[in-house]
Each structure stands twice: as structure tokens, then as C-alpha cells.
Amino acid sequence: MAALPNHLPVSQILPQLRQELNDDKCVLLQAPPGAGKTTLVPLDLLQADFLNGQKILLLEPRRLAARSVARRMAGLLGEEVGVTVGWRMQLDTRVSAKTRIEVVTEGVLTRMLQSDPSLEGVGLVIFDEFHERSLQADLGLALALQCQEGYREEDNPLKILVMSATLATEEIAGFLNCPVIKSEGKSYPVTCYYRERSLARGVAIRDKRELISQCASTIQTALSRHDGSVLVFLPGVGEIRQVAQALESGSLSDALFKKVTIHQLYGDLDKQAQDRAIQPAPEGLRKIVLTTAIAESSLTIEGVHIVVDAGLTRTARFNPRTGMSSLDTIRVSRASAEQRAGRAGRLAPGHCYRLWTETEQQQLMAHSAPEIVNADLSALTLELLAWGVSDPNELEWLTPVPAPAFARAMDLLEQLGAVRKNEDQPGITRHGQRMAELGLHPRLAHMVLMAKKYDTEWLAAQLCVLLSERDPLAGVRDAGSDINLRLSLLEGQAIPGMTVSRSQINHYKQLSRQWQKRLGLAAHRKDYQTDDIALLLACAYPDRVAQRRSQNGRYLMSSGQGVTFRDAEPLSAEDYLVIPSLGGHSHQREALIYLACPVTTTVIERLFHEQIDTIDDIRWDKKEKAVIANRVDKFKAITLSSKAIENLNPDIKTKGLMSGIREMGLSVLPWDKASEGFRHRIQCLYRIDDSWPDFSDQALLNTLEEWLAPFLAGMSRLEHLKQLNMTQCLQAATDWSRLQELDKQAPEKLEVPSGSQIRIDYSNPQEPILAVKLQELFGLSKTPELAYGKVPLTIELLSPARRPVQKTQDLESFWNNTYQEVKKELKGRYSKHWWPDSPWVAVPTSKCKPKK
Incomplete structure (x- = not known):
């Protein structure tokens, strides 16, 4: 093997690393950017004794990084990729019988372990850039640890090396129980520049246009002040394209514009464009590379001495409650910011322009959250x-798998027929096993298998491309959401008013052929209809079959979640859609529809006939204020058909009416003074003796079937309730003996000394009140009592004008202590009325004065 360069810092620790891996099963290597770990470590370890001629797998988080790393290592050996060093990734493999180092994307390791849990022929697995904590890296490590412990013999162990530039070493070293080796980095000082004023309000950008403008002007400033090329970090493809447009339309001076080339770099870009972005700039020119977080690590872009960082990243957050992911733009962590800045100091002292304030820098989170915390876990x-x-929990995880997201994933897999949850032997089905073997997202895997059943394999390959890659019409004005339009583009049809690059279409066609070959799908095209597209999409997205619920583009999905179109478009007139692509932001109540296809009830019934339930929907309709009875066919949350039920059973009508009463409350019943008074009198006694009926609101609502239902015969509308006599309803629910006792223990009226019959107010059953003119009670010393003598009657003494004077439950005390003061106060105002000096012996009267 050719001699390896020894000028990089990681060279100093290679002997120690070989020894530690010889002695231990796991080792953690921490090396800053520029140390050379990704390139030199695998090449050096090829000669290690513990390998015993076996392969090394080097995991990279992205395809672009995997290709770049493999080329660099092959170049150091003076070879082409595919000899000693090769790569293996989805739809792209370049290895041979001579290959000893395979640079693989993280999902490929999972496929290799599933095919051979012992990883026969592999001696070392290297997890590069593990600090990114991708979902696939966490899964790969968990499976590799079980392979190491359960599937390898002691004389042929599987070694695991975890490498990172910015890793919380204590946490993972404790998890792996392994030694830590640290390498110095080869990096030059980077001067950081901050804004004086924040672009953000909280964590959200105030104005996206200002971000684009400031980014473009900062690039102009940096190019005019410093030498070298510029690497610009932006949150997403939309911002990349807008900044590129701003630069090309005049943000750069003519002198600078003639000396630069502008490149875009992101994951869904075709390989040729990605390779052009990372190659050295042509002689005499400088490069501006506009990129996402894809360029934070593992990539070396020659000639970069300047970094412009917007400080943002776009991340998907899965909500287990709704089953939907939202795409949120968030602040980068301090670790990511340092990684980005370090890109400027790889080859010489550099400069980093940060589009945030120094105060905001101090407030950044130390590290980004692991993807497993916020991800859709259905594939995992x-x-x-x-x-x-x-x-x-049967496996070892650095970060435990969140239980709610795992449960939601199991529900989806059950819908796709991949898992049995409720049978005697729960677990993966044969169909689920075949899905897993395809290495696709479970939704797409199910779709591909169903395409073979429905003879739509060529169409399935096209859909795999459209649903796995970036939308070819993303950013195109008035492109709408119709997936049929995208399929037409893949077939080479011109779309009036829309321009898409021929190279991009050719790239998609090439991917389609690769999918066909890899998945064993029929390559010949067959004519297809919209129903064929809808059928395949509904197979993959049964929870996203949606029904229109308003004229303004709002739909209800079968999962019960609401979705909407961002703008008005023809698809919003369709009664039913299947929605393979949706998103939006976490603060939005409804997700946004990105891609959709019309679907008919015929297709839904054909595909989901076993899941369609026919039920009698008998309910109270708020708008009609009546019992509505329909026989409906429902597919989960959506209603496919509805027909009125003729000759509805009267008992069912009564139940529906009672549901309406419970929904609206007891106030819809025709209460009057008599019925309210009767109810309150009973409730007063119930407080003392619970053998009396409970006529509280909640108790009456809970027992409508017992006391009200017998009087609802023939009624089905709110207006019918006016016919009820509520006193009769309540009396019928009270024993005859209790009715006799009621007048004794809680009389409706009480005769006072004047001879008047005064009604008692029981509206507060805890404190019945007798409101009576003071003069009518002369001679009464003992306060009357109710409810077996356990409830003293509250006397509200009134003036001759029937205005409240005093409340008391102790008349004797009132006559003795308060009466004389009241007399002085009122006698002047009511001089014609009877104000005796001794209320004990005075004659009571309801008139001004007693008759002589």
C-alpha cells in the first residue's frame, strides 16, 4: 500500500488507536475538523492485526460525503474508486472483489446487518461524524452492538470505532464503556464577525426577504475584504435559490461578478452538480457555494477561506399525536456553528460572518437534539x-426510543399489513418482512409490493422517484400540488408556462431506471389512469385519504387530521384526495398539502373494503336542532356515503333527542317557576337525606333515561320539547310517599303570624329564604325550621316598601338586639306604619297598622 501522508494531526495517534482497538471492542475517537480522521484512520487500520484480512465499513451520514471520502482515500492509494476503496449507497454501488474499505451511507449498514446479523467478513465498523446523531446512525449502532455481543465468536470480534469532531465524549464513552482517544486538529484561526442588530424575533426570522438581502450583501462585503472562495450556510433549498438569484441579479458588483462562479449544494441535487460544487474553482476564479447543513462536516471544498452563516437549519419534527411531521426552521447549536466556522480555517486563516448577534451566540444550545427524539419512527x-x-428496550440505545412515536409507528405498520398487534403471535408478517427487505420507507415498500399485484410496476418506480427526491416543480410559480403534472414531466411532456431543466428530468429518469432494476420492477411502460396513481398512493398513505369539508380547500384526512392547500388551485374542488406529501410548521393548526392526487370512492372501496364500516349515525344536529338518522359508510374518520334511515325506531329517536339535551344542557327544557321550585325543594331535602332524589344538573343529565325518556315519545326536534310539563316529569320520578312528605319538610309556602301565606325561595337549596315584611312577624320569636328541623329558614326582613332590611336565622336575637335600631331608622320614612315598642306582644299585620 502506498505511504500515507504523515503531516496531518491524526497521524500521531494512529499507533495508539490500533492498540486500543486490538485490546477493546469499542473505541471513541475525538478529532477536530482538519485532523484527517475520516481519510487516514480507515487506510491505516487496513494493516491492523485485529482485522485479520476482513473489511472495514465506514459510515457517512450523506451520499455526497461518502463519495467524496471514497475518492480521497482512493486517490491517496493511487487507485480508482472500486478497487481497495469503494462506496455503497442506495441506487449507487461501486465495489469489487478487491474492495477492503466500503464507504457506506448509514441505511446501508442496517440492510447489511439484516441480511447477515453476524456481518461475516467485516472486522471493523466506523461511525463517522456521529455527533450528528442521525436516526440511522443510532439504529446502526444499536444493531452493531447486538451483533458484536450475540453473533460474533470471541476469536473473531466485531470492532466498533465511533468518530466525531464535536462530541460529548463523557456520555457516549460511558454508554459504550470504552476508552477515549483525542487527536489535535489542523485548523487555522478563524475570525468571527457578528451583526449589531438581530434578524430574528425570538427564534423566528422577522422577514425572510431581509435574510436573503442581508446574506447577499454580506457575501459582497466578504468577497471585497478577503481572498478565497465563500461557503454560505442557509436553512433550505428555497433560500439557496433566492440568494443565488439575488447575487446573479445585481447584488454583486460587476467587477466581483466576473471573477466568481456560483454553485448550489444540497442533498437532492444531482451528483454531477454536487461534484462541481466541491471541486476547486477554475484558474483565476473564486467560488460561492450556497449550501445547507450538508457541508458542515466530512466535506472539504478546496479554496474556501470565508464562511457566511445564516445560523439556521431546517428540521422535521414528528408529532405522534397527529401522525404528521412539520418542517421547522430553528437556530443551529453552538457545536454546529463552530463546525461551520471551521470550514473557513481548513487551509489557512479564515473569516466567518455570522448573521446573528454576539448575545444570540451565547444563547445557542450546546448541541442539536438527536434525530430520534423528533423523528417519524415507522422505518426504524x-x-x-x-x-x-x-x-x-431489548436493544441498547444512547438515547431511548420515545414510546409515543414508537406506538404511532406500530399503528401505521399495522395499517400497511406489516405487523400483527392483536393476534396470539404478534410480530412482523411475511408481507412486512418483504417490505423490510426492500430497504425503502415502509409506505413506499408497501406500495411497490402492491404494484406487482395490480400490474402497475412501472408507475410505482416513477412514484418512488417523485416521493423520494425533491419535487421537480418546487419553486415553480403556479405549479400547484397535482402529482399527475410531475408524472407528465418524467415522461418528457412539456408543461405550458413551466420550465424545468432537461438535465433534472434526465436525472429523474435515470433514478427511475435504477429503482426498476433494484426493486425488480417491470421496466416497460404501460398506459395508466389517474385511478391507478390514486390506488398506489392510497396503498402507501391510507391515513392520508382525505375528504373535502369546505369550499376553501380544507380537507379532513382518514386519520382525523385537518389539512389545507396553501393557495387556491383546481385540486381543491375534488371531493376526495390522497395526499402523499404534506408539511408546514408546528404553529399551524392544519398541515399544508404539497402533493396530492384525486381519488374516487370506487378506488377507496376497492382498496379498503374490509376497513369500511356501515353504521347507523343517529345524533343530534345542532344546525337542524333535531335528531338526524343516517346509514353511513365510513372509512376511519371520513364518510363515504350517507342515506337517511326511514321509519326510525321511536326508542332510537328518543336516545338521539336525549343526546341533544345532554349536549345543549338542561336549560333547553321548558322550566317554569313551578317546576324550578319543585326541583329546588327536593334538592334541599336531598342535602340532608340522600334517600331523596338527586335533582342536581349533573344527576338529572346522567339519568335522563329514567325520569325524562317516558315523556319524549314521538319527539325528535327541539321545538317538540315545549310540550313537556317539567313538574309532572319530576313528580313522576318521586315516590308518592315522598310527595306527601315534601309539603311537611319543605313546604312551598309558610303561613306567618299575620296570616299571610308567603312563598319560600329554595333557589339556593343550602339556604331557603323567606322574604317577608317585618310587621308580619310581630310576636314570632322562634325561627321556623325545615327538613326535619335540620335547616333553619333564613328570614329576609323587608321594609314596608318591600326593600331588604336584614337577614337572620335567629329572630329572637333580632327582636332583642337589632329591632330598636331598625325602628329608629325606618319609622321616620314610614311613619304611617306600625312600629310598636315591644315586637314580642305586638299584633302582626300585613297592612299599615293592625285593625282595632
Whole structure:
């Protein structure tokens, strides 16, 4: 093997690393950017004794990084990729019988372990850039650890090396129980520049246009002040294209514009464009590379001495409650910011322009959250089931698998027929096993298998491309959401008013051929209809079959979640859609529809006939204020058909009416003074003796069937309730003996000394009140009592004008202590009325004065 360069810092620790891996199963290597770890470590370890001629797998988080790393290592050996060093990734493999180092994307390791849990022929697995904590890296490490412990013999162990530039070493070293080796980095000082004023309000950008403008002007400033090329970090493809447009339309001076080339760099870009972005700039020119977080690590872009960082990243957050992912733009962590700045100091002292304030820098989170915390776990869950694990806790995880997201994933897999949850032997089905073998997202894997059943394999390959890659019409004005339009583009049809690059279409066609070959799908095209597209998409997205619920583009999905179009478009007139692509932001109540296809009830019924329930929907309709009875066919949350039920059973009508009463409350019943008074009198006694009926609001609502239902015969509308006599309804629910006793213990009226019959107010059953003119009670010393003598009657003494004077439950005390003061106060105002000096012996009267 050719001699390896020894000028890089990691060279100094290679002997120690070989020794540690010889002695231990796991080792953690921490090396800053520029140390040379990604390139030199695998090449050096090829000669290690513990390998015993076996392969090394080097995991990279992205395809672009995997290709770049493999080329650099092959170049150091003076070879082409595919000899000693090769790569293996989805739809792209370049290895041979001579290959000893395979640079693989993280999902490929999972596929290799599923095919051979012992990883025969592999001696070392290297997890590069592990600090990114991708979902696939966490899964790969968990499976590799089980392979190491359960599938390898002691004389042929599987070694694991975890490498990172910015890693919380204590946490992972404790998890792996392994030694830590640290390497110095080869990096030059980077001067950082901050804004004086924040672009953000909280964590959200105030104005996206200002971000684009400031980014473009900062690039102009940096180019005019410093030498070298510029690497610009932006949150997403939309911002990349807008900044590129701003630069090309005049943000750069003519002198600078003639000396630069502008490149875009992101994951969904075709390989040729990605390679052009990372190659050295042509002689005499400088480069501006506009990129996402894809360029934070593992990539070396020659000639970069300047970094402009917007400080933002776009991340998908999965909500287990709704089953939907939202795309949020968030602040980068301090670790990511340092990684980005370090890109400027790889080859010489550099400069980093940060589009945030120094105060905001101090407030950044130390590290980004692991992807497993916020991700859709359906693919991971299928892999675990295929591995033979139905409980993720059976494996070792650096960050535990969140239980709600795992449960939601199991629900989806059950819908796709991949798992049995409710049978005697729960676990993965044969169909689920075949899905896992395809290495696709479970939705697409199910779609591909169903395409073979429905003879639509060529169409399935096209859909795999459209649903796995970036939308070819993303950013095109008035492109709408119709997936049929995208399929037409893939077939080479011109779309009036829309321009898409021929190279991009050719790239998609090439991917389609690769999918066909890899998945064993028929390559010949067959004519297809919209129903064929809808059928395949509904197979993959049964929870996203949606029904229109308003004229303004709002739909209800079968999962019960609401979605909407961003703008008005022809698809919004369709009664039913299947929605393979949706998103939006977490603060939005409804997700946004990105891609959709019309679907008919015929297709839905054909595909989901076993899941369509015919039920009698008998309910109270708020708008009609009546009992509505329909026989409906429902597919989960959406209604496919509805027909009124003729000759509805009267008992069912009564139940529906009672549902309406419960929904609206007891106030819809025709209460009057008599019925309210009767109810309150009973309730007063119930407080003392619970053998009396409970006529509280909640108790009456809970027992409508017992006391009200017998009087609702023939009624089905709110207006029918006016016919009820509520006193009769309540009396019918009260024993006859209790009715006799009621007048004794809680009389409706009380005769006072004047001879008047005064009504008692029981509206507060805890404190019945007798409101009576003071003069009518002369001679009464003892306060009357109710409810077996346990409830003293509250006397509200009134003036001759019937205005409240005093409340008391102790008349004797009132006559003795308060009466004389009241007399002085009122006698002047009511001089014609009877104000005796001794209320004990005075004659009571309801008139001004007693008759002589």
C-alpha cells in the first residue's frame, strides 16, 4: 500500500488507536475538523492485526460525503474508486472483489446487518461524524452492538470505532464503556464577525426577504475584504435559490461578478452538480457555494477561506399525536456553528460572518437534539421488527426510543399489513418482512409490493422517484400540488408556462431506471389512469385519504387530521384526495398539502373494503336542532356515503333527542317557576337525606333515561320539547310517599303570624329564604325550621316598601338586639306604619297598622 501522508494531526495517534482497538471492542475517537480522521484512520487500520484480512465499513451520514471520502482515500492509494476503496449507497454501488474499505451511507449498514446479523467478513465498523446523531446512525449502532455481543465468536470480534469532531465524549464513552482517544486538529484561526442588530424575533426570522438581502450583501462585503472562495450556510433549498438569484441579479458588483462562479449544494441535487460544487474553482476564479447543513462536516471544498452563516437549519419534527411531521426552521447549536466556522480555517486563516448577534451566540444550545427524539419512527420500527425485536428496550440505545412515536409507528405498520398487534403471535408478517427487505420507507415498500399485484410496476418506480427526491416543480410559480403534472414531466411532456431543466428530468429518469432494476420492477411502460396513481398512493398513505369539508380547500384526512392547500388551485374542488406529501410548521393548526392526487370512492372501496364500516349515525344536529338518522359508510374518520334511515325506531329517536339535551344542557327544557321550585325543594331535602332524589344538573343529565325518556315519545326536534310539563316529569320520578312528605319538610309556602301565606325561595337549596315584611312577624320569636328541623329558614326582613332590611336565622336575637335600631331608622320614612315598642306582644299585620 502506498505511504500515507504523515503531516496531518491524526497521524500521531494512529499507533495508539490500533492498540486500543486490538485490546477493546469499542473505541471513541475525538478529532477536530482538519485532523484527517475520516481519510487516514480507515487506510491505516487496513494493516491492523485485529482485522485479520476482513473489511472495514465506514459510515457517512450523506451520499455526497461518502463519495467524496471514497475518492480521497482512493486517490491517496493511487487507485480508482472500486478497487481497495469503494462506496455503497442506495441506487449507487461501486465495489469489487478487491474492495477492503466500503464507504457506506448509514441505511446501508442496517440492510447489511439484516441480511447477515453476524456481518461475516467485516472486522471493523466506523461511525463517522456521529455527533450528528442521525436516526440511522443510532439504529446502526444499536444493531452493531447486538451483533458484536450475540453473533460474533470471541476469536473473531466485531470492532466498533465511533468518530466525531464535536462530541460529548463523557456520555457516549460511558454508554459504550470504552476508552477515549483525542487527536489535535489542523485548523487555522478563524475570525468571527457578528451583526449589531438581530434578524430574528425570538427564534423566528422577522422577514425572510431581509435574510436573503442581508446574506447577499454580506457575501459582497466578504468577497471585497478577503481572498478565497465563500461557503454560505442557509436553512433550505428555497433560500439557496433566492440568494443565488439575488447575487446573479445585481447584488454583486460587476467587477466581483466576473471573477466568481456560483454553485448550489444540497442533498437532492444531482451528483454531477454536487461534484462541481466541491471541486476547486477554475484558474483565476473564486467560488460561492450556497449550501445547507450538508457541508458542515466530512466535506472539504478546496479554496474556501470565508464562511457566511445564516445560523439556521431546517428540521422535521414528528408529532405522534397527529401522525404528521412539520418542517421547522430553528437556530443551529453552538457545536454546529463552530463546525461551520471551521470550514473557513481548513487551509489557512479564515473569516466567518455570522448573521446573528454576539448575545444570540451565547444563547445557542450546546448541541442539536438527536434525530430520534423528533423523528417519524415507522422505518426504524419496521427494521426492529425485522430484526426480531418488538420492544425497542431489548436493544441498547444512547438515547431511548420515545414510546409515543414508537406506538404511532406500530399503528401505521399495522395499517400497511406489516405487523400483527392483536393476534396470539404478534410480530412482523411475511408481507412486512418483504417490505423490510426492500430497504425503502415502509409506505413506499408497501406500495411497490402492491404494484406487482395490480400490474402497475412501472408507475410505482416513477412514484418512488417523485416521493423520494425533491419535487421537480418546487419553486415553480403556479405549479400547484397535482402529482399527475410531475408524472407528465418524467415522461418528457412539456408543461405550458413551466420550465424545468432537461438535465433534472434526465436525472429523474435515470433514478427511475435504477429503482426498476433494484426493486425488480417491470421496466416497460404501460398506459395508466389517474385511478391507478390514486390506488398506489392510497396503498402507501391510507391515513392520508382525505375528504373535502369546505369550499376553501380544507380537507379532513382518514386519520382525523385537518389539512389545507396553501393557495387556491383546481385540486381543491375534488371531493376526495390522497395526499402523499404534506408539511408546514408546528404553529399551524392544519398541515399544508404539497402533493396530492384525486381519488374516487370506487378506488377507496376497492382498496379498503374490509376497513369500511356501515353504521347507523343517529345524533343530534345542532344546525337542524333535531335528531338526524343516517346509514353511513365510513372509512376511519371520513364518510363515504350517507342515506337517511326511514321509519326510525321511536326508542332510537328518543336516545338521539336525549343526546341533544345532554349536549345543549338542561336549560333547553321548558322550566317554569313551578317546576324550578319543585326541583329546588327536593334538592334541599336531598342535602340532608340522600334517600331523596338527586335533582342536581349533573344527576338529572346522567339519568335522563329514567325520569325524562317516558315523556319524549314521538319527539325528535327541539321545538317538540315545549310540550313537556317539567313538574309532572319530576313528580313522576318521586315516590308518592315522598310527595306527601315534601309539603311537611319543605313546604312551598309558610303561613306567618299575620296570616299571610308567603312563598319560600329554595333557589339556593343550602339556604331557603323567606322574604317577608317585618310587621308580619310581630310576636314570632322562634325561627321556623325545615327538613326535619335540620335547616333553619333564613328570614329576609323587608321594609314596608318591600326593600331588604336584614337577614337572620335567629329572630329572637333580632327582636332583642337589632329591632330598636331598625325602628329608629325606618319609622321616620314610614311613619304611617306600625312600629310598636315591644315586637314580642305586638299584633302582626300585613297592612299599615293592625285593625282595632
